[in-house]
Amino acid sequence: MKISLLYPSWTGDYGNISHFAKKGATWPPLGLAYLGAIAEEKGHEVRILDGESEGLSLECMVDQTSKYNPDLIGITATTPFYHIATDLASKLKQRSQTPITIGGAHITVLKEKVFNSPFDYGFIGEAEVSWSKFLDALDKNRDIKDIGGILYREQSRVKLTGPCEPVQDINSLPVPARHLLNHDNYTLGTLEGRKKMTSIMTVRGCPYKCIFCSTKVFGNDTRRRDPEKVVKEMEECVKKYSIEHFMFLDDTLTLNKKHISDICDKIIDSNLNITFEGSTRANLVDEGLIKKMRDAGLIRLSFGLESVNKDIRKTIRKQIPLESYGIANKLTNKYGIETLNSCMIGLPGETEETIRETLKYLRESKEIRQANISIAVPYPGTELYKMAKNHENGLRLVTEDFSNYRRYNAAVMQVGDLSPEDLIDLQNEAFASISLAPWRWEAIIKKFGIEGAMATVNRLMKCIDKGQNRFLTNKKLGLE
Numbered sequence: 001m002k003i004s005l006l007y008p009s010w011t012g013d014y015g016n017i018s019h020f021a022k023k024g025a026t027w028p029p030l031g032l033a034y035l036g037a038i039a040e041e042k043g044h045e046v047r048i049l050d051g052e053s054e055g056l057s058l059e060c061m062v063d064q065t066s067k068y069n070p071d072l073i074g075i076t077a078t079t080p081f082y083h084i085a086t087d088l089a090s091k092l093k094q095r096s097q098t099p100i101t102i103g104g105a106h107i108t109v110l111k112e113k114v115f116n117s118p119f120d121y122g123f124i125g126e127a128e129v130s131w132s133k134f135l136d137a138l139d140k141n142r143d144i145k146d147i148g149g150i151l152y153r154e155q156s157r158v159k160l161t162g163p164c165e166p167v168q169d170i171n172s173l174p175v176p177a178r179h180l181l182n183h184d185n186y187t188l189g190t191l192e193g194r195k196k197m198t199s200i201m202t203v204r205g206c207p208y209k210c211i212f213c214s215t216k217v218f219g220n221d222t223r224r225r226d227p228e229k230v231v232k233e234m235e236e237c238v239k240k241y242s243i244e245h246f247m248f249l250d251d252t253l254t255l256n257k258k259h260i261s262d263i264c265d266k267i268i269d270s271n272l273n274i275t276f277e278g279s280t281r282a283n284l285v286d287e288g289l290i291k292k293m294r295d296a297g298l299i300r301l302s303f304g305l306e307s308v309n310k311d312i313r314k315t316i317r318k319q320i321p322l323e324s325y326g327i328a329n330k331l332t333n334k335y336g337i338e339t340l341n342s343c344m345i346g347l348p349g350e351t352e353e354t355i356r357e358t359l360k361y362l363r364e365s366k367e368i369r370q371a372n373i374s375i376a377v378p379y380p381g382t383e384l385y386k387m388a389k390n391h392e393n394g395l396r397l398v399t400e401d402f403s404n405y406r407r408y409n410a411a412v413m414q415v416g417d418l419s420p421e422d423l424i425d426l427q428n429e430a431f432a433s434i435s436l437a438p439w440r441w442e443a444i445i446k447k448f449g450i451e452g453a454m455a456t457v458n459r460l461m462k463c464i465d466k467g468q469n470r471f472l473t474n475k476k477l478g479l480e
Contacts, residue, residue, distance in 0.1 A: 001139060002045045004070035005032040005180075006061060008088050009051040010081040026053050027199045027247060028186050031076055031103070031127075033176030038132050041174055042139075048177070053185035058084070062091045072099050072138065075119075079106045079379050080405045082114060089118030099138075103127045106402070107151070108216050109381035112158045115151050122151030125164035125217055126204075128173060170204055170223050175233050183241040190299055191338050195245035195275065198237055202230045202263065206251035210304075211316050212344070214381035224259050231266040238272060245299075248278035253301075254285055261289060264296035275299045282328035283320045290331045300338040303328060305371070308361045309354040312347050315393065316384075329367040341368050345430065346376040346423045348384075348393035350415045355426060359433050373430045374407035375423050376415075388413050 007029040029050055036046040047068055051061045065073065073092060077085035082104075089100050103123035107114060115122050121144075123130055130149040137144045144150055149164025167173060178198065188197045205222040206215055237243040254260050267274070277300035290298075305325055306318050313319065325341065332339040341362070345355050362371045378385040378397060388397035396414040404410045408427070411420035418426070 001071040001135070002068065003036075003039050003047070003072045003074065004065050004068055005029075005036055005046065005048045005074045005076075006065065006088065007032060007048070007050045007052060007076060008058060008061060008081070008084045009056060010078075010084055011052065026186060027188075027197070028053075028178065028181050028183075029076065030176055030199045030201065030249065032074070033178055033181065034128060034173060035074060035103075035131050036177035036180050037174040038128060039135060040177055042132070042135055044135065044139075046177065046180060048180040050181060050185070053182065058088050058091055061088060062095060065092060066095045070098060072101070074101045074103065076104045077102065077106060078104060079402050080377075081403075082106045083403045086116045086118060089116070093118045105214060105217050106380065109214065109379075111151060111160060115158050120152070123164075124149040124151065124160070126166050127164070128167050129165040166219065167204070168223070171226050171229055175236065178237065178241060183243065188245055188247065190245065190275070190277075192275065192299060196241075196243055197245040197247055198241070198243050199247045199249050200230070200233065200237075201225075201249040202227075203250040203252075203255065203259070207255075208252070209317050209383075211383035211387070212347070212376055212379075214379055216381045222255065224256065227259065227262040227266050230263050231270055231272070234267070234272060234274065235270060238274060244274060246274060246276040248276060250278060252284065253278035253280040254289060255280070257284070257286075257289055261292060264292045267296040272297070277301060279304070281320055281324075283324040285328050285331065287331055287334075290335055290337065294335040294337055298337055300340070301332055302340045302342060305341040305358075306344050307347055307350075307354060308358045309349070312349045312354060315348045326365060326367050329365070329369070333367060333369065339368075339370060341371045343371060343373050344376045345373060345426055346411060346413060346415045346418065348387060348395055348415070350376075350418060352418075352426070355430060359430055362434060371434050373427055373434065375411045375427050376413070377405050377407055378413060379405060 011026075029048065032048050036048055039046045047070070049056070049061055049064060051058070056064070075085045075089060085102060089102070092098070092100060099120040100118060101121040101123060102115075102119045107122045108124050111122070111124065121134070127149070130147050133147045134144055134150060136142070137147065144152065145161055148162045150161045152159055152161070183196060183198065186197050187194045202225045203222055204218040205220060206213070206218070207220050207222060234246060237246070275297045277298065279302040282303045282305075303325060304318070306316060307313060308322055329339050329341070343358055343362070345358075362368055376384065378388040378395075384395075385397075387393050388395040394416040397412065398414055398420060399412050404412050409424060411423040413420065413423075415423065
């Protein structure tokens with residue numbers, strides 16, 4: 001069979017901050033590359049079309065897919081851009097009746113509710129096992145009903161074949177089919193300049209229970225890849241595609257310190273001249289590990305700070321001692337590792353005062369040199385979504401138009417007395433408060449370029465000109 005795997009462009013939906021979205025999040029569609037590798041192992045011909053990295057409109061994607069004339073089409077999409085995938089599928093159906101599949105977290109959580117008419121099959125959860133069996137069944141004209149994790153239609157009725165079969169041994173998966181991607185399109189801004197990059201995953205699953213995260217795809221049980229296999233994959237990326245930088249997609253990079261330490265040892269022993277980054281918890285690092293990771297190529301690390309308010313942190317189950325962030329940032333600063341501290345506004349119990357608490361902490365902490373402010377999104381499948389849906393903890397869901405479920409310039413919850421419009425304004429004002437710190441300007445320029453720096457300045461000036469920034473003008477905040 002000829003198989004076309006599609007990843008539609010999505011950053012245009014971010015409006016005036018699409019520049020930052022594109023610069024910071026144009027990563028290879030690793031999930032499609034895994035599915036492509038499985039299909040190729042079975043002798044199928046595969047094409048991956050990444051509309052985001054190629055800058056393709058949906059019409060261009062339809063044209064190119066039609067010219068390829070595949071026997072099967074696969075599309076992936078996250079919650080806020082699921083409508084784009086649906087639109088793409090509808091346009092494809094107008095050209096031909098080629099079977100179209102959809103996969104990802106959104107269809108995994110909502111299943112029949114979002115299994116729209118253009119899609120013929122939906123893949124629930126980890127798709128590798130069901131995808132492999134599905135291709136065999138399709139190729140041999142066999143029934144798929146005994147393959148777990150697939151949505152399909154029977155006489156216009158939607159049916160689910162049952163739970164998916166998870167990948168118990170992730171070492172059994174083939175190396176992602178990166179040869180199907182144009183690696184010149186994937187670069188990432190760092191303090192060392194823009195680097196040719198790819199994404200890589202060494203652990204699936206997360207044991208934590210944060211209310212704003214969903215573990216519906218990979219689950220709570222963690223499964224680790226053999227460090228030797230990980231580094232061999234990295235070596236292949238360097239030799240074949242001249243990759244300079246790796247984005248580790250593990251939910252918590254240092255969850256198992258021995259695992260990441262062993263990977264770093266093998267990177268060092270292999271003399272790979274690469275850099276890498278990832279995300280972890282501030283209480284799961286120590287000086288020995290940070291030094292080893294730096295020696296192996298770590299140049300950027302992200303911590304999820306979220307809020308400094310103790311009641312909010314308890315509600316969201318982010319029970320990491322606040323002092324851990326100061327200690328962890330001091331360590332990364334000591335070893336020259338760029339560190340991003342991610343915060344959210346609009347969590348249960350949020351008020352202007354709690355936002356002030358977090359901003360005051362960010363402004364006064366000399367060790368925290370970079371921070372980011374997003375708006376909490378109640379993605380389906382999270383406890384936060386249930387709270388908002390049921391009007392719990394002062395939350396109220398105001399829309400289920402998932403195209404608005406974005407972290408920037410959009411909000412979909414009433415949080416106490418704060419309306420969605422209030423949260424958007426507060427995000428912009430908080431962003432201005434953080435970005436006006438001179439020690440953060442260099443990072444903005446190096447990561448997003450002059451265009452990004454000018455966009456930042458323009459955003460700040462608009463916020464200040466309106467005279468609305470309570471975080472910059474009210475001396476009672478103690479932020480000067």
